[in-house]
Amino acid sequence: NAGVTQTPKFQVLKTGQSMTLQCAQDMNHNSMYWYRQDPGMGLRLIYYSASEGTTDKGEVPNGYNVSRLNKREFSLRLESAAPSQTSVYFCASSEISTIGNQPQHFGDGTRLSIL
Amino acid sequence: GNSVTQMEGPVTLSEEAFLTINCTYTATGYPSLFWYVQYPGEGLQLLLKATKADDKGSNKGFEATYRKETTSFHLEKGSVQVSDSAVYFCALSGRSSASKIIFGSGTRLSIRP
Numbered sequence: 001n002a003g004v005t006q007t008p009k010f011q012v013l014k015t016g017q018s019m020t021l022q023c024a025q026d027m028n029h030n031s032m033y034w035y036r037q038d039p040g041m042g043l044r045l046i047y048y049s050a051s052e053g054t055t056d057k058g059e060v061p062n063g064y065n066v067s068r069l070n071k072r073e074f075s076l077r078l079e080s081a082a083p084s085q086t087s088v089y090f091c092a093s094s095e096i097s098t099i100g101n102q103p104q105h106f107g108d109g110t111r112l113s114i115l
Numbered sequence: 116g117n118s119v120t121q122m123e124g125p126v127t128l129s130e131e132a133f134l135t136i137n138c139t140y141t142a143t144g145y146p147s148l149f150w151y152v153q154y155p156g157e158g159l160q161l162l163l164k165a166t167k168a169d170d171k172g173s174n175k176g177f178e179a180t181y182r183k184e185t186t187s188f189h190l191e192k193g194s195v196q197v198s199d200s201a202v203y204f205c206a207l208s209g210r211s212s213a214s215k216i217i218f219g220s221g222t223r224l225s226i227r228p
Contacts, residue, residue: 042219043218045215090158103164104159106159109157
């Protein structure tokens with residue numbers, strides 16, 4: 001079982017360049033999430049998609065866009081990369097629950113450096 | 116709003132020592148509580164969870180009890196191993212289907228042989 005797969009694993013960009021981080025899950029989960037992880041700050045939610053066809057902003061959405069391409073795939077795009085976006089990015093997925101107790105399953109992360 | 120506060124690290128222990136990582140939360144109603152673990156170079160993995168007051172989650176020798184009276188969910192292990200070295204995150208989720216998971220800032224644990 002692959003679970004949640006993120007590509008690429010590493011990327012170096014120059015300021016102003018654009019790129020798309022890809023995420024796919026094979027667990028038939030409805031909800032998907034993008035986080036960034038910075039030292040000493042835990043995980044911060046960038047965007048999430050509660051179900052296919054919907055996306056919503058999280059805690060730190062500025063500078064990012066997302067696309068829920070289908071139920072399996074949820075991509076994150078940086079239109080004009082900035083050094084402040086240097087971080088480790090994690091994609092996660094979970095099932096919907098009426099009582100909100102479903103844990104999230106994480107990919108291994110994309111380590112992104114903006115020069 | 117909902118929030119999670121966990122003890123700051125890093126925490127360094129010798130092998131076979133007793134571990135406690137403190138976690139307290141603020142939430143309306145009765146959230147579900149989680150502990151996640153992140154090994155070097157990997158994503159987060161669910162370690163254990165509890166969904167109602169007085170529930171005890173357990174896995175791989177780790178335990179945490181949902182204490183509503185003290186709004187706490189402390190992680191414990193009786194005898195740690197070098198392989199337990201990782202970053203541990205406490206998290207909560209509200210009761211509605213629209214609730215997102217709120218993570219604490221993480222506690223780095225290092226175990227000396």
